[in-house]
Every structure is written in structure tokens, then in C-alpha cells.
Amino acid sequence: MKVLITIIILLLSMTLAAASPPAARVQVNAILNNAAVLTINGKQQMIRKMAKSSEGYQLVVIAQDSVTLLIAGEKQVFKLGAAVTSSKAGRSGKQSVNINRDRNGMYYSRGTINGKTVDFLVDTGATFIAMNSILANQLGIDYLNKGTIGKIQTASGIVTAWQVKLDKVTLGEVELLFVEAAVVEGSFPKQTLLGMSFLSRVKLKNDGLLMTIEEKN
Template sequence: MSRFQVILFAALLGFCLQVSAAINVQVVGLFPGAAVLKVDGQRKLVKVGETGPGGVQVVSADSRSAVLRVEGVERSYNLSRDYSATSGVASAPAQVSIAKGIGGHYWVAGSISGKNVQFLVDTGATAIAMNEGAAKRLGIDYRVQGQPMVVNTASGTAQAWRVKLDSVKIGGIEVLGVEAAVVAGEAPTEVLLGMSFLNRVSWREDQGMLRLEAKY
């Protein structure tokens, strides 16, 4: 092998190694000022100006596209479906069926930012709602990170804080960046799964069952 061939082979090998090491970046959720990134299988909500998995930075984002800085290069990304790494076929959306419980209510176990929660489904609540005690147990720093507001309750008006939860998960359905309200005092006594989550999934009532399905 000539010296030229050796140099060419080394250059090609280096190029192949760079290609094989390239990270896989997808935008699987878009919001004004934030994007849900999936980088090499790791999913995270990243706000504009912040850096997510793999060192990927969100430069700008709206409901149509996001500009990401990946390995020093800026590029516009549109919303993409979540594809299976093994088959290359779009994975089927996750589904959860909830049976009607005592009192005709729907109760379901889930999690907020990885911490277990027992939810009471409440289609009359505009957002996920919880009292101060529940927020403290979940490690939500609502007084510092929340936006003060006033909400209407069965007992009248109450002081509350609007917060954004990193993730809410029910079964295999996970929604990132979900708005919630932390209400001063002991009400509501349960963590209410309101419309800020339900509007982000497909749902229907069917013969005493509440059926949830993830949206792409």
C-alpha cells in the first residue's frame, strides 16, 4: 500500500468513525419557547437558551419548528414522529384504560417528574391541581418558580401559583411541560388530573371506562 493510499484510508476511517459517533436528534414536541428533544433515546423538555441531552442547545422554538445547535452547527428542525430504532416503523401510541371507581370517579396511579402520585381525573379542572402539602411532597418549589394567581374553588377564591411540571406520566403515556396549579391550604385533598394533561392526549369514556391514548 502506497503512502497516499495509507493517508486516504486513514482519512476515510476517521470520517466513518465521526459518522458512526454522530448523535441522533429528533424534535418530538414543540411549544412557544421550548422543544421536547429526543437525543439518542433520551427525551427531555428544553427551553430556549438551555442545553439538553448530548449538549444539544435550543436556539429558538415555536409551534412549527425549532432551531437547534448540534455539535456547534445550527439547523432548523420540524416536528418528527417517534420511530422505533429497530424496525424503522412508527411505534404505536401508548394506551391506558381506567375503570370507574367508587362514587363514579376515575382514579389512576401515575407520576409527576418521576414521583408517584394517585390522581383523581377531573375534566372540570382546567389544569392539574394540588394543595401545598402535595406540592411539597413532590418537591415543587412553587413559591419561587410559580406565578401567583387567584383561583375559584367550591369554597370561594383562593391564592394559588401557576407552575409547569417537567413531566406527567400515566401508564405508558408521558406528557412533558404540563401546566399545573398549587392551591394554598388543604384543598383539593386529591391531586386532580385536569385538562392541561387531558388536552394533550386523546381520551373518551366508553361503557364505564376512561380510555387514554398518547398523541404523536
Template sequence: MLRWCFLFLLGLSCSLSAAPQVRVVGLFPNAAVLSIDGERKLVKVGQAGPQGVQVVRADSQSAVLRINGVESTHTLAREYASGGYTAPGKQSHVLPRGEGGHYRTSGLVNGRSMTFLVDTGATSIAFSEVHAQRLGIAYRQQGEPMTASTASGLTKAWRVKLNSVKIAGIEVLGVEAAVLEGEFPREALLGMSFLNRIRWREELGTLVLESKH
């Protein structure tokens, strides 16, 4: 009897130690990007990812995963292990590829909401005057006059310094931006003045943004 109990407890211990390390690093309607023991995969509802981890339900707020037959709710960038949940040290945000192969994301500029089109070809964040006025940026008074090169040619612009730009949990302080005269660009561009100060990569039809610290 004692031998049987010992074998049973040993088997239970092995089962618990084998629980995979799972992080939800991207959330979409009916799909989630999972990091399972370091392997990332986009898994749709009803499908199983590495090590049999299944996505039961998913939306932009959370995902219900089935891990070793047990269902649990996960929010973005949380880690599950036999010991419970832990938050990762670095912040990450995953963007799905949208129409035309572009990536879009919402964020905060100096604490005010803004929607961005990610543009790795833009040297800095770029706004139209309409965007800048809505954000309360005093670009004509405090900005440095410059000439910007656009697809339509050269245009008058002002170089400004933003106090902060925050995308999900990733915040960068003192970010350079350009305010272009007129109504273009129609969408604010998230350019390299922000992207150069974080880590980013394309992966499985998504764009992964990560803080450096």
C-alpha cells in the same frame, strides 16, 4: 396421498390466518379489557369475549388468555397474532370506574410518584401545598401568583410548569399546573392541561387514556 396432504396444509394455513388480533388494553383483578380485531370488551375470568377468546386468569400485572384453545400470558398493550407478539405504536392505559363513579390513577410528576383523581372539570392539574412540598415544587419562588376558583370559593394559588407528567407509559412534557394554598384539594386533580394533550374516552365502565403519538 399428495392431494390429502395439500388439503390438510391448506386447512392449516386457513386456520392460522384466522387467528384473531388480540390486545390486552386494561388489567384488573379477575378481569381484563380486550381489543379483539378492533372490538373492545371487558371480559371477566371464566367468560369468553368476541371470537371465543377466554380470560383464564387476570390481575394488575398480566392476563392468561385462551385463544383458539391455546393458553398464553399477556401483559398490558401487547398484541397477539399468528406471527407472534408485537408492541403497538401508541401507549394506552385503562382506568376502572371507582367509588362514586370517579377514576383514579397513579403516576409520576417530575419523576416522583403521585396519585390523581381524574377531573375533566378542572382546567389544569391541581395540587395542594402539601402535595407540592412533597413533590419538591418551588411554587412560591418560581410560580406565578393567581386566584383559583374552587367549590368553596376563590383561593390563592400559584401557576407552575411541571417538567413532566407520566401516567403508565403516557408522558407529557411541560404541563401547566396550579398549586392551591392550604391542604385542599385532598387529592391531586388530573385536569385538562394534561388530558387535552392526549386522547381519552369513557368506554364500558372504564376511562381509556391514549398517547397521541
């Protein structure tokens, strides 16, 4: 009986391991009319829309500045010029995302706010996730009625801002609920900042070229 139980446990472990989507390290080098030049796990290749890479990843969407690949049955978005590893461990494992530094020394990654796609600039100097009011309106964030109004100092001077709480923020496979954010009146900041209200709740590693963001226990 003990031998049988051991075999069953081993088979279940193998099944769960096989069901976990593999990590894909993808860099989008160029986007063409109906194809994209990608480096996948160190191998550069041109893939036409709806075709598959040599690893079996299907190119399903080509946008102006990003592509979407179907990897192990899941759609993942990769931005032009940024090398990203999006890994999904087993159900009990920690989720993580790796972001390569761009040529200007910045770390950009695509994520979501309340289920809607947002391009983030990782900024450890920002207290909150910070976005302009134009984007907040596009995302359907009711900051005027649900936010706490205040003033903040920016490069352009003192401006009006609202502190709000976002229901859900994701970066790759990393997901956090009820994250504090600031909505700044006007068009500043032009790039949504992924600040410490998110980053303080994850494990952050940076070797100078690659930033790893991982869920905490």
C-alpha cells in the same frame, strides 16, 4: 437477495413484537397481610408476596392501598378497587392506559409527577392539573419562586394559587413533558386533579364504564 431481505425484515418484526410487554388488565380486589386477591385478565386468584400469578406476573410489593406487579420485566402499580389496563406497544407504537369507573362514578389512576408517585382523579372540568401546596412541597415543586401567583375560586372560597409548569407527568405508559399545573395554598384539593392541561394533549375516550387515555400522534 430480495427474498433474503424480506426474511430478515420478517424476523426483525417478529423479534420486536415478541419484545413488547403484554397488556395486563388487573383489578385489585383485596389486600391481605402477605398476599393480594387480584383479577387478572378476567381470572381471580390470590397471590402471595414474591409469588407469581398463572400468567407469570410476580407480586413484588404490597402497600396499604396498592400492589406492584413485575410484568415482562417492568414494575407496574395497581390501586385497590380500580381496574386498570396498562399497555405498552412497540417502540413506534402509541402508549395508552385504560381506567375503570369506580362505584362512585369517578376515575382514579396512579401516575407520577416529576418521577414521584401521585394518585390522580381524572377531572375534565379542571383547567389544569391541580394539587394542594402540601403535596407540592413533598414533590419538591418550587412554586413559591418559580410559579406565577394568583387567586382561584374553590368550594371553600377564593384562595391563593400558583401556576407552575411540571417537567414530566405520566399516567400508566402515557408520558407528557412540560405540563401546566396549579398549586393551591393549603390542603385543598385533597385529591390531585388530572385536568385539561394534560387531558387536552391526549386522546380521551369514555364509554361510561371505561376511560381510555392514549397518546396523540
